Amino acid sequence: MQPVRIAENIYWVGGIDWDLRNFHGYLTQRGSTYNAYLVIDEKIALLDTVKHYLFDEMIERISSIVDPSKIDYIVSNHVEMDHSGSLPMLKKIAPKAGIITSPNGQKGLERHFKEGWDYRAVKSGEVLALGKRNLHFVLTPMVHWPDNMVSYMPEEKILFSNDAFGQHIATSERFDHEYHLEIIIEEAKKYYANIVLPYSEQVKKALAAASELDIATIAPSHGIIWQKNIADIIANYRTWSNNGTQKKALIVYDTMWKSTEKIAHAIQSAFELGGYNTRMLNLQHNHISDIMTEVIDAEFICVGSPTLNNNMMPNVAAFLTYLKGLAPKGRKALAFGSYGWGGQSIGQIDEVLKSCGFEVLDGIKVNYVPGSDELKNITEKIGEML
Amino acid sequence: MKKYVCSVCGYIYDPQAGDPDNGVKPGTAFKDLPADWVCPVCGVEKDSFEPQED
């Protein structure tokens, strides 16, 4: 349990969650880390903490550098319990440490921990002097909670960005030059798609504020620290926050007796012929959090379900609820499905897609089993609309 | 017409712009927003808004 040096007297002292596979419903196949950072100066500051069950790991890392009871300030950039969950245990060890957080951060922490701690609520532009180095705070509300803020240390050009630019990856490597860039970007994309996407307008403001800073290190609260590839991750955040899409069509569906699946393939053919990249995403085999990673740059989202008990299938409803909440903008969509009688599912899907603000093409509805001519017609009809 | 600020997320409701994405026409005063209107960013209700100080 060693700390990792980031700069002179600045260390990563977080926790590695090798076993994490589900982060409130988001599949984290690569695990995660909760990154806490220790700054030793005339004053000692800890930026963020770790999930409660990794507290001992964090303390072991801190203790190899300094006695944790000597911590003067704990900066809480974000209330969420993956970063603040260790506060009560830490405050027992470091009772004199003041908690620096945003005004909404103080409100949130007080609702989580009913303790009369010594808080200092800071606004954007406030500075905490540590000695030779200073922390400048910038509030970034709704990236991705109301309390979020980031801390910037101009002397070392480090942006402690909390959840922004993070990725759920458990590794012993801490820096981007030590690990596979494609995997880091892919996990940053999944993180953006599942956590940050609804707040793209706020991200744009945060990126504009960040562009005024001289940044050599982005130290997020999850995963790998950015140094070598800062331009890449910033460029990607710019694209994702602008809802930049590619010529890509997703066909997301559930099926009972393979009729809806046949329609799905007929739709895929139309997109193939139209020069689109396609993804067949059967909801029985693909998790909604993985599908969101594909949604982020997809121009078309086709959603299919047979009608079951006068409704769409529950997997499809779950996907649509998740999609609507994460609110990608400027997409095109299409509802499809097979039915025996009633056939309500297609209209229900169509309605949700419209409520997402998507441009929705005419839906496709087939009674029981589609014949080969019907499938050919579906491909042709969609081809004409592309 | 006065602008209103969301006390939770900082979103500013500008009556001149309205909130067309959610069916509110430009030129709608804050007090004339429908009762079920919520902050388009964070989803809190109208009573979480405060008039913007000049």
Ligand SMILES: [Fe+2]
């Ligand atoms: Fe968070």
Ligand SMILES: [Fe+2]
């Ligand atoms: Fe987090």
Ligand SMILES: [Fe+2]
């Ligand atoms: Fe708000």
